[in-house]
Amino acid sequence: MDWLQLHIDTTHAGLEPVETMLSALGIDGVVIDDETEFQDFLENNHQYWDYVDEDLTAQMAGKSRITFYLEAGEEGFAKMGEVRLALEQLKTQRDDCGSLLLTLENLKDADWENNWKQYYKPMEIGEHLVVVPQWLQEDPKVQKLLAEGRVPLILDPGLTFGTGSHATTRLCLTALDQRIHGGERVLDLGCGSGILSIAALRLGAKEAFACDIDDKCQDVAYENAALNGIGADTYTVQVGDILTNEALQAAIGGGYDIVLANIVADVIIALAPAVRPLLAEHGVFLCSGIIDDRAEEVAEKLRAAGLEILETHSAEGWFSYLCR
Template identity: 75%
Template sequence: MKWLEVHIDTNHAGLEAVEAFLSAQGIDSVVIDDETEFHDFLENNHQYWDYVDEDLMAAEAGKSRITFYLPADGDGMARLGAVRIALQEFRQRNTGFGSLLMTLDNLEDADWENNWKQFYKHMEIGERLLVIPEWESADTKGRVPLILNPGLTFGTGSHATTRLCLTELEQRIHGGERVLDLGCGSGILSIAALKLGAASAFACDIDEKCETVAYENAALNGVGRDIYTVRTGDILSDKALQQEIGTGYHVVLANIVADVIIALAPAVRPLLAEGGVFLCSGIIDDRAEEVADRLRAAGLTILETRSAEGWFSYVCQ
């Protein structure tokens, strides 16, 4: 049998998190190369060397790697496609873990860039939504189609936190709402809100490439800039962005990470219209209670809690 050798580059701090991420994808047999082992080897084996090439030291600096193997067949390619898509969202949620670049041996990059697409299929989410990759056609069966290019950036609907948000969002959008999407990524949540009937949406992210990506995904769905605004910046520190965003939102979304949600919590209530809700997700289970406590401390009432695959979301008011 032929095998695909897959590498994910990280750093020492990211090894445990990446290993847990792969385990959640059903991959438990991995090989770990830790940068600290290289330095420990040098430190404990002085008798065997008196010079280390500077290029080698530079190549090893700050770099650790996890390697795993998949069969080079349809099942292996399907698993690889799922990991690739999930890794995009994992990378957005975990800064400080190095590049999180995935590379492959025994497979040409050009082949991968095209072949992985056949394993990304449309997904029914909740009662009303159907997420469809750009290159695929699907019978909507009365559902609201949400067309995305999963290769553009993070935010595809495949991650549990995004599904939690979309499922809750379709319960909260009835028509005419103003929506604010904080940490928008691909724009999937705010675009979905508009497709479900929201009157307008404002989205922002600290990553500047998200502005281009979100507008591209909006165009795929026939959503124009007359009702959809995307900006780059940090709402907690960017005064100009704060002024442009304004207040009076019926739904405020934040599908990010626990630390950012905690930081945002005190700023949320002034953004909400009367009766508006704050929908936050991206909260790993071992921090769910901590986040809930901080939301309450910020004066928010938790109306609803959802969980899936070890992730939590809250609807607050």
């Protein structure tokens, strides 16, 4: 029997939520490697050695990883697809879990690179959009949707960033589908894969500025933009924290017709007082990633920051607000 050996890279704080997420999917036999425990072990057991191999120390540096195994068959690949989507959801819920990068090793007699792709399908969003995995561009169903006038948003689903499958992303895409009429300036805060700002451009926005604190997002967003024929003349992606990085604040400026933040409740609350100066006179702030038990709290903070909530939408226990 062949096996899939999978690793999830996270942080010390992320070990428990990742393990809980896997357990909820029926995956309980896991191996945990954690630098914090390794360093504690070294610190509390000096009596057993006077030298630690440098290669071992380097190997454990910054490492918090969960390893698990699945059978290399149809059920195993289906379960791997579930894990990928659950990691995407976890990334929207918490900001202390690190990259949540999923990698695979030691697979024999199967092309895992292509097998996992079957779990990503085209998604129709609102009246105009269709999210299309890169390898399905020529699919007859996709071609039919394009012939009917759908606007394609082409993505290469990565292991760690948004692909449109999560409810919070769909809420934002649906709102953009309704709000973009052509010529808008868009700001995407916490852009991840760039899916929202790229969608805005595909729908007719004039230009978009995107940023994220994770430097990996910059490359991913630009790659997804290129798949959609979008270049640096209309799309800018920078790395940094808008609340503390003055150079980023200066680069962003203001006067945006739509400001997007599909992040988590705590970050949206922190952003709320800074939103109004970013908006054009009739601009709107679209925020999502808000779990249901914190929806009212976020709404109160938005109002306290001087924002009027124009629309409230929810799906699968997640909320989005459209504000002015």
